[in-house]
Each structure stands twice: as structure tokens, then as C-alpha cells.
Amino acid sequence: MPAHAVERAYQTIQRLQGGDIKNPQIGELLTESIRECQKFLDALERVNLKSKVPGKEYFAFGAEGKISRPVNKALYVGDLSGWNDLLDRLARNDFRRADATRITQAIYTAAISFCASIDLLKRGDQKTPGTFFEYLVGHLFAARLGVNPRTRLPVLNVDDLKTELPTDFVFDLGKGKPKFHLPVKTSTRERVIQVWAHQRVLDGVYGTGLFLGTPVILTETKNDVVKREVIEICLPDQWRLYQMHIAQLKRIYYLDVPAAYIALNQVFPRLHVRPFGEFFVEADTLS
């Protein structure tokens, strides 16, 4: 499949999303992109990878001697059934009896289909998967909350400090309701401290507790291409220090939740690390 089939819908999203990322039309374009990617991937070989992550199995798509990033076998469903159901629920704004695990699988499949396709179609392109993942999560989050995000916030003007703070997505549900601070990353590594630092600035400028920090991250897997071994790169002790000393994040959502971070739900003071599917179920009660 030529690269342009995957990229066509992607470019249309870029053009369209402007201020209206929650528009159902964006959802349709995402569906079209993902369908193209799955058509491409379905024809490819699946290469088993040696997983060094306890309890998780991974494969990669292979084409012309190249392999894609690792794909979690339990999360990759390989079709659009769960995804279509999710868009349908978003359209009806109805998440009663929704299955969070199935939603996580649907979004994981969508995201990893695009990323794995770009891995194989392009060379060393990290930016396109990152931007697509931002659109994907931005659309779903906005559709779930029913408001579009902002990416700049006014800062209280003192003297000559008249400025706007560039942020990740920020969602304002209106007076007396929570506001969400949504950084979106395909993986974090050592750059993650930025997420806590941005939360701290928001807390400082607007007051602590007003913005719920809810980063969404795809995965922390890393594939050793030579050994074909998958590992997860995690820094749980540092996360605890950041949460204690920089700012409090409300949730840290993952599509492929790293084992080392799941454990942080169990120790005091807790970090709430959850599969992203749970957001859709708990969104109305987060505060």
C-alpha cells in the first residue's frame, strides 16, 4: 500500500481539526485512517518478539526486512468493531454498562495500527505518529466531555507580564465544574517531568485543584531491534517523588499500562495509573 493512502485521512484531519476537534467528522476521518492502516497491516507478516515484560506478549508487523514497534497481543484486536461501538457511544453520550477493557483495546488498536504503519512506510518518522495520537486522544476526550480544548491560557496580568501560557490540551467544563489538563504522549521516558511541571504552573497561576491533570500515554515499551526483545522503561520511584514534590496528577491513563506503574495504585501516597478506557466510564465523576 502506498504511504499516501494512510496519510490522506491524516492530512484531512490536520486541515479540519482547527478549533473543532470534537466534531464527529474528525471521528469519521480517524476511522478511515485506521481502516486503511489495518488493510495494510493485515497483509503483513507478524513477527513474534521476546517479551521481557512479565505477563505481556508482543509481536511486530514486518515488511521488507523492517519491523514495526511492538504490538501488545492482548490489546490488539485487529478490527474496528470496538472502535465503532466507542464512536457510537460517544455520539449518544451513553456509557452505561460500558466495558472499559474493550474501550482500551479499541483505542489501542486504532493508535498502534497507525503508528506501526508509519514505522514501516516511513523512515525514522516519530512526529507523524505523535501528532496522530494527539488528534486521536484529543478527539475522544473532547467528544466524551462535549467541549473543545484550548491550547493557550491567559495568565493574570501583573505589570508588563501580559502573556498566554502555551499548554497541552485544556478542557473547561464551565463554572463550578472541573477543568482538565491533558498532555498526550506516545511514550514519556525522562521527559515526563514536564507533565508535572506544567501542572505545577497551572496550579500556581489558577489555584491548586482547579485543573485535573490527566495525561494519556500510549505505552512505555522499547524494542531492541537486534535482539527482538521488548522491555518497558519505567521510573516509578521518580514518579512518586514528582507527585510528592512537584504537583498532583489526578490520573495517569495508559493504553498499554506498564506493570511497574500499575503497582503505584497500591502504595501510599497513591498515583492513580489506569487503562484509558476507564476514563470514558468515570469521566462524569472525576473531580
Next chain:
Amino acid sequence: MPAHAVERAYQTIQRLQGGDIKNPQIGELLTESIRECQKFLDALERVNLKSKVPGKEYFAFGAEGKISRPVNKALYVGDLSGWNDLLDRLARNDFRRADATRITQAIYTAAISFCASIDLLKRGDQKTPGTFFEYLVGHLFAARLGVNPRTRLPVLNVDDLKTELPTDFVFDLGKGKPKFHLPVKTSTRERVIQVWAHQRVLDGVYGTGLFLGTPVILTETKNDVVKREVIEICLPDQWRLYQMHIAQLKRIYYLDVPAAYIALNQVFPRLHVRPFGEFFVEADTLS
């Protein structure tokens, strides 16, 4: 000149520095590296660049159709006289009547000679210049303070949180004396928030005021290779927000101080942005 002449001394530094970066032998190896670079650069064409930075002029070294990063004309002295004088003062630990501007020029010349050489000898290598600059600044800072840095700090053990915090260089002058937190970057862009966030964690873990945050940065210039125009990428309003809401840095040292940041010395609350040469003069009185 073959790349290996420049890299030989560099690799010896990597091998030697281990825990003893203040060792005068490292200074000699740095001198050798810089001398090799200057020999290489002296034979090259100097290409004038159009400077969009008020009051500063830049050129680039050119070889085989490639050009190096921008070089500040007023700071590049092109010989080792100032550098040798600096090492001599460090050996004697005597900075009486030292000329801070001359020291800044000497270190700028040393750093940019190496970086520009690598720009021309390698392809897209950002890591080697960054690591060299870390050794260079680490050696000079350590030699000035008379102590070697650490790059890991123990964190108070609570429950099962027995961990070490990986940091940039940290210098401990001993009981009752200041400790320095020294991040070193060739440029910062949007990643700079990490510096404030690390300072915040140190303040939280050890108490505010114990560690003086003194990042050292080479430059914020960016060269538009097609237009051959030099600009500085600066975010002064965001820096003020970080300083007010995340943590307080004591100094921000630059070798090529951006005009937009110099202005931050004049507005309240002040950020103290200084040429790095001033550190050598003021080091004993910082607290």
C-alpha cells in the same frame, strides 16, 4: 583533518573523567581537543550569516558545501590565550582582578570550536557536542569550586521508597556552605522547564535554599540554513512564570547570552541571567 584527531582527546576524557572531572589532566585534554579543532577550523572559509539578533553578528565555518552552527563574532577569539589563562587561574585558585568578559570569550571559543568542528565532520550528531560541553563546563565548575560533582543523590527513605534521585551535576561544598545544582545544555528551547522542575524536587527533598540552581547554557541561536539567517529562540515570559511558580534558580549562566533574557535582570521579580565568565569571579560569594 580526519575526524579522529578531534575525537581522540574527547574519547580520552570520556575514559578518564570517571569520578574525577576536576582533575587538571582533564583540563589538558580539553586544551588538546580545542587546539585540534582550531587547527581544523583555521583552514576553513568563514561564511557571513545574516543576524536577526540586534547587536550581535554571526558567521559560520564552511567546508564542502556544509556550514557549521553560528559563531558569535564578538565572542570567538580564535586562539587559546584566554583559555590558557583561565586554566592557569584555576590551578592557582586566584580570580582577583579577573576579567569576566575575557573568561566568557575563552570558554565560548573552546565550546564553539568543538561543536562547529563536529557539525562539519559528522552528520546530524547532536550528542557528541552536548557531551563535550558537559565535560567542559563540569571540569571548569568543579575546578573553580575545588570539589567533584555527584550525579545521584540519596532520597529520604520512607517506607519502601529507597531510591536515588538522578540529577545533573550537584556540587557539595560541605557543611554550612552552599550546594550547587548545575544542569548543562547547549541550548534549551521548550525543554528548559525540566531545569526548574528538577530544582523543585531538590527543594522539596532537601529543603528550599540549600541547593543553588545555576544552569549553564551555550546559546539559543538557531540558523536557518536556507536563508542563512540567525535568530535566537527565547521564551522570557514563560521563564518568569517558571521562576514564580515552580522554583527559584539562583543564576542562569550563558556563554552567548540572549538579548531577551538579559532583560529579565531588570524586571521584578528578577531572574539573574549572566555571562558564564561572571561565575568564576562571583563563585565564592554566591549563597
